[in-house]
Amino acid sequence: MLIAQAPIDAPAAEAVMARAQTENFPVASRLLPARERRHLLAVYGFARLVDELGDSATDAQASLAALDWIEQELDLAIRGEALHPLLARLGETMRECALSREPFARLIEANRMDQRVSRYETWTQLRGYCALSADPVGEIVLGIFGRASPERIALSDSICTALQLTEHCQDVAEDLAHGRIYLPAEDLQRFGCEQAELEGEHASAPLREVLAFEVARARALLAEGAPLIAQLRGRPRLAVAAFAAGGSSALDAIERARYDVLAGPPRAGRAGRLLALARTLRKARGDAARSSSP
Helix, strand or coil: CCCCCCCCCCCCCHHHHHHHHHHHCCCCCCCCCHHHHHHHHHHHHHHHHHHHHHCCCCCCCHHHHHHHHHHHHHHHHHHHCCHHHHHHHHHHHHHHHHHCHHHHHHHHHHHHHHHCCCCCCCCHHHHHHHHCCCCCHHHHHHHHHCCCHHHHHHHHHHEEEEHHHHHHHHCHHHHCEEEEEEEHHHHHHHCCCCCHHHCCCCCCCCHHHHHHHHHHHHHHHHHHHHHHHHHHCCCHHHHHHHHHHHHHHHHHHHHHHCCCCCHCCCCHHHHHHHHHHHHHHHHHHHHHHHHHCC
């Protein structure tokens, strides 16, 4: 087998993990036991490293070569032989939690798709991309907590796709700077929004309408996945609720900015995230009580 060469500028583990503080949702709540925190941080480190290798290379060919390298590192990690510290940590998590290779490979494939596809014509196409770029994370998290099942993974997919769509709404300008548009073309056309309107300093009225539509879609997806939180108990419920609440609070921030994401990505503060978490947990408790009542 031909061995891919490690990228010369592969990010250091410390630099990758520093990004965890800027995410919409808590990567690993301090309320979780040390074991789960360690495993969630290992998964985050892998996912962020994959994203940075996909985006930081000088051209598509270099990005694809870097992604080939990390997929080979993934196989080495499974055997306990990975060289990069983040992959070595991931290998420990995969073995301890009996996690399969497949969802991790999908995350790599999503980044390969980013080198080939820069526009999505329909929501169906974009959701197919989210099945590679976002949904595997929820499946992995459920696996870490020992709560994975086909039904729960399907509910998790809705939450994860909602979180990905939320980031696409926040990061319109950043994505365009990388030559990508993640707002479906059919939605831009529906509201009469031209590509040039994604390049301004402030969002135009048509772009705000598109974003209002996508925010409503993300909220509907969060609602579709909400029964998952009610099905969980204890710390797994808290962890998944925190992910969902992070998305909800980010959507609140976009709405407060009146959908002007070009002036700067709207971000929720700590207070907003905590309030959204309290709402999410309260609703989950109510849903669980109703489902258990005769």
